[in-house]
Amino acid sequence: MNTAVLRTEFRLFRREPAAWFWIFLFPTLLLVILGSIPSFRHVDTSMGGLRPIDAYVPVAVLVALLMSGVQALPQALTGYRERGILRRMSATPVRPSALLSAHMLVQGVVALASALLVVVVGRVAFDVTLPQQPAGYLLALLLAAAAALALGNVVSALSRTTKIASAIGSAVFFPMMFCAGVWLPIQSMPHTLARVVQLTPFGAAARALNEAASGHWPGWAHLGVLVLWTVLLTAGAARWFRWE
Amino acid sequence: MPSVIEVTELRKSYGGRAVVDGVSFTVEEGEIFGILGPNGAGKTTTVECVEGLRVPDGGRIRVAGLDPVADHDEVARILGAQLQQSELQAKLTVREALELYSAFYPNPADWRPLAERLGLTPKLGTRFGKLSGGQQQRLFIALALIGSPRVVVLDELTTGLDPRARRDTWQLIEDVRASGVTVLLVTHFMEEAQRLCDRIAVIDKGRVAALDTPAGLIRRSAGATVVSFTPSAPLDERELTGLPALASVEHRDGRITLTGTDETVDAVISLLARHHITAHQLRVTDATLDDAFLDLTRDHTEEAAA
Numbered sequence: 001m002n003t004a005v006l007r008t009e010f011r012l013f014r015r016e017p018a019a020w021f022w023i024f025l026f027p028t029l030l031l032v033i034l035g036s037i038p039s040f041r042h043v044d045t046s047m048g049g050l051r052p053i054d055a056y057v058p059v060a061v062l063v064a065l066l067m068s069g070v071q072a073l074p075q076a077l078t079g080y081r082e083r084g085i086l087r088r089m090s091a092t093p094v095r096p097s098a099l100l101s102a103h104m105l106v107q108g109v110v111a112l113a114s115a116l117l118v119v120v121v122g123r124v125a126f127d128v129t130l131p132q133q134p135a136g137y138l139l140a141l142l143l144a145a146a147a148a149l150a151l152g153n154v155v156s157a158l159s160r161t162t163k164i165a166s167a168i169g170s171a172v173f174f175p176m177m178f179c180a181g182v183w184l185p186i187q188s189m190p191h192t193l194a195r196v197v198q199l200t201p202f203g204a205a206a207r208a209l210n211e212a213a214s215g216h217w218p219g220w221a222h223l224g225v226l227v228l229w230t231v232l233l234t235a236g237a238a239r240w241f242r243w244e
Numbered sequence: 245m246p247s248v249i250e251v252t253e254l255r256k257s258y259g260g261r262a263v264v265d266g267v268s269f270t271v272e273e274g275e276i277f278g279i280l281g282p283n284g285a286g287k288t289t290t291v292e293c294v295e296g297l298r299v300p301d302g303g304r305i306r307v308a309g310l311d312p313v314a315d316h317d318e319v320a321r322i323l324g325a326q327l328q329q330s331e332l333q334a335k336l337t338v339r340e341a342l343e344l345y346s347a348f349y350p351n352p353a354d355w356r357p358l359a360e361r362l363g364l365t366p367k368l369g370t371r372f373g374k375l376s377g378g379q380q381q382r383l384f385i386a387l388a389l390i391g392s393p394r395v396v397v398l399d400e401l402t403t404g405l406d407p408r409a410r411r412d413t414w415q416l417i418e419d420v421r422a423s424g425v426t427v428l429l430v431t432h433f434m435e436e437a438q439r440l441c442d443r444i445a446v447i448d449k450g451r452v453a454a455l456d457t458p459a460g461l462i463r464r465s466a467g468a469t470v471v472s473f474t475p476s477a478p479l480d481e482r483e484l485t486g487l488p489a490l491a492s493v494e495h496r497d498g499r500i501t502l503t504g505t506d507e508t509v510d511a512v513i514s515l516l517a518r519h520h521i522t523a524h525q526l527r528v529t530d531a532t533l534d535d536a537f538l539d540l541t542r543d544h545t546e547e548a549a550a
Binding site for chain 2: 002004005008011012015016080083084085087088090091092093094
């Protein structure tokens with residue numbers, strides 16, 4: 001990791017208002033909009049004593065990770081390759097991999113900060129209990145962030161141009177949003193559907209976050225699914241990525 | 245003098261088509277060495293192998309004794325590159341780009357005088373995406389020089405520059421060389437090659453068609469000297485075509501243009517004197533590198549076709 005590159009990438013990220021909005025503000029905004037619907041603040045019996053707003057905090061956290069990993073990252077990385085920015089970097093003693101890893105780190109950190117904002121606003125505005133098992137929550141969060149970045153890397157590896165990256169990114173984004181529980185939190189999904197969804201990276205992440213939120217250590221099966229996906233996706237990205 | 249760049253029997257193919265097919269040359273320390281050739285001749289691929297951006301299929305490259313692929317980082321520290329097609333992050337300012345690239349090298353040059361020299365000072369706060377083509381090009385020239393390199397490789401150096409910026413850039417390259425830096429220059433701009441290069445390799449169809457000084461290349465070509473005049477009386481065509489070392493004869497509006505060597509000129513003057521013919525508006529000029537280039541690359545094409 002080259003610190004000059006990292007500093008530059010952070011500075012450049014600050015100049016992208018759209019990315020800031022979608023990654024940093026939108027997940028919290030989503031939570032605030034849902035929380036202002038009165039029925040979302042009442043206990044729903046189908047959710048095992050939770051209010052919908054409680055269930056939507058982990059969902060909004062995953063939305064932050066998906067926005068950065070699957071929407072923003074592939075665009076940026078594919079653009080860096082398409083426009084010859086990586087090539088120019090290859091002709092310096094600093095490898096282009098330094099640029100990619102710096103950019104991923106910035107995206108990851110902003111997404112995690114956004115997740116933190118969601119949790120804090122949930123607590124302050126809607127009285128959502130803070131995660132009862134913070135270490136487990138953090139672990140699940142970090143693994144989910146790694147899976148999101150790995151997925152984004154696969155998308156940029158498979159996309160020759162930014163247009164293709166945006167098409168593939170969107171095609172992947174909506175199913176992942178569904179698995180994360182944006183339309184229906186995993187607790188409310190029919191049993192069979194939930195069992196399938198929890199085998200996907202963001203279904204497993206939703207399960208792990210819910211368990212940690214309610215005070216349990218996240219199930220090793222869910223964490224294992226996340227790790228397995230991250231390993232497979234990273235291997236795929238490394239295999240298919242082209243520097244030019 | 246030691247060779248800074250050695251390229252021996254370089255080969256590179258794309259999809260079974262040999263783009264570079266056995267190119268060899270050496271560049272001496274402190275030399276400005278040009279690579280000239282038609283589009284698609286393999287010039288850029290050759291220098292990209294020297295820069296370590298591409299892995300050769302065959303042959304050997306050494307830059308200051310190092311292998312650009314195996315010793316990528318060491319080579320990148322002493323070699324500055326201006327690539328034919330590359331960009332920077334659109335929202336990066338000129339100042340930030342100069343500072344960032346300075347941080348990549350152990351002994352960077354001070355970027356301020358460099359920016360001043362390239363006329364970038366008023367643009368320091370401007371983002372890359374808002375620069376004109378010529379300004380982007382000047383920034384890339386600055387970035388090629390920012391690491392205080394021993395060798396600079398410049399691919400299509402003055403593309404997109406206006407005539408004034410082009411001349412300023414040539415002066416800059418001459419100054420850079422005067423400070424002991426070796427320059428490898430890819431161009432298809434003859435005036436640039438003739439003005440800057442000590443030696444030129446003409447590359448055509450992936451091979452070195454000729455390697456010489458600019459003057460040497462011109463001398464070597466068949467029509468190195470051009471003589472033209474309007475004769476006061478008609479000349480016998482057979483006597484003209486019988487001139488020694490003649491490369492071509494052309495008649496246009498009563499004016500005769502001959503190309504050949506100094507020997508041809510001597511012979512035509514005595515021919516005119518013998519017939520008491522006056523040569524009006526007599527002009528004797530050296531062929532340009534342009535003529536030599538066309539001659540060299542044409543011959544090669546015909547050989548290849550035969």
